[in-house]
Amino acid sequence: MSVRQLNLMVLPMMLTATLASAAAADERAAAQVLAGPCAGCHGPDGHSPGAIPSIAGLPEAELLARMTGFRDGTADATVMTRLMKGYDEAQIATLAHWFAEVGQ
């Protein structure tokens, strides 16, 4: 096999992997930005040092249900009911995944 043949074989694989990892990096960066303001009250990565509940490492389904409930008015809160109205289903799913994955 010549170098040229090898390149023809390997390069598309490398390119695909690079594009896939670039897309994953973009997605991760977007999720991190979306989750950024949460730390303002829930602490770094959702680890709260004070009176506001920690959200780091909670089960994804629970986070999803809580945030959706706040948004739809089926769960009570002081400020979360107001904030979650600013997030759509996809954004809530992203946040739930992010804080579930971030670890306890």
Next chain:
Amino acid sequence: MIISRRGILGGVAALGALAMPGLVRAQAAAAHVVVVGGGFGGATAARYLRRLNPGMRITLIEPTQRFATCPFSNLYLGGLREWDSITHGYDDLRAAGVEVIHDLAQDIDGAARRVVLAGGDVLDYDRLVLSPGIDFRWNAIEGYDEAAAELVPHAWRAGPQTQLLKSQLEAMEDGGLFVMSITDGAFRCPPGPYERASMVAHYLTTHKPKSKILLLDSKENFSKQALFQQGWAALYGNMIEWISLADDGQVVAIDAANRTAETNFGTTHRADVLNVVPPQKAGWIAERAGVTDATGWVPVRGGSFESEQVPHIHVVGDATIAAPMPKSGFCANAQAKVAAAAISAELAGRDTPPASFANTCYSLVGVDWGISVAGVYRAEDDSIVEVEGAGGVSPIDANAAFRKAEAAYGAGWYAAISADIWGRG
């Protein structure tokens, strides 16, 4: 099978022409980002840049060894907080790998990408984050200049000014009059003057109950107005009197030596303690950097908080024109994360992630009486828009348990955001 090294490298170079991941990653790691200002915006930017870019050189310039926060400085005035509890150091940021220099940025050359420090050091940068906070428009109110502020404090940048105002309150006789002059237009912390009035009322009710508070306002209405006035009536009776613009509330002249404030229609109010929240503009180093416009504030692109006027400079926090976002510590923290993400993506050759912001501002009306305002914001092109239907203020008909919960959550917010910014510092 023989594969020449050159052949493989040639192939990688061809791939690099498409994506160049290795090359730009190396550039990002070698970049130097300088952050000017160690408050809510700047210290957040430094921490998040460090998290997003291990190996990148990040330098934070901040004059003070311990940063005193405006948030919760009203609780210090009210006697509910010790001074040390509202100051934060930089050891934790240093431990995270941020180079912290305690000096004053004296000049910025945006063309040469250079910061000059008062101590003589010169720093070259690839990207600059400016979080300069506010400065005051001295003499916009006649007679109110820097010297006058030593007698009649503004206490609108936390530090010795806050301690001066506290000592004046403590020295005041029972039955004295506390007067606050409040600016209109764009200013730091829209609910701040009214939380301050609340906390002064708490202190006076506890220690000097015959005293009065007079608020001379240059505005017709104010942030969380109905909630504040409801709380004042319930907790402090008629101790606090608020005078609006239409009722001759606008102060046009201050006589610091005699502690008098003169209004637009010519009424003179003599105070036992006089506090002036004066007209404001972006911190002066922003002017040196050439990022301010005719308003005195800094126009930025909402998606990245990069200056509209000088490339490679991102500006965050109270100095920026970011309406509908208010000038709050929470917003500065949120903006700094967006700026850090935008800088990191750009240096790595990736697309800027879509900007998303939120704000939650708690105000303490009484020990167990907290209120809040919230908002969610996105960038559309380079404008910032508030998400309709989200946010708003605490309900006016909430019960005592709700107010008490928001008082506790306010303290929880302060602990959380301090940890997010300064860590254990």
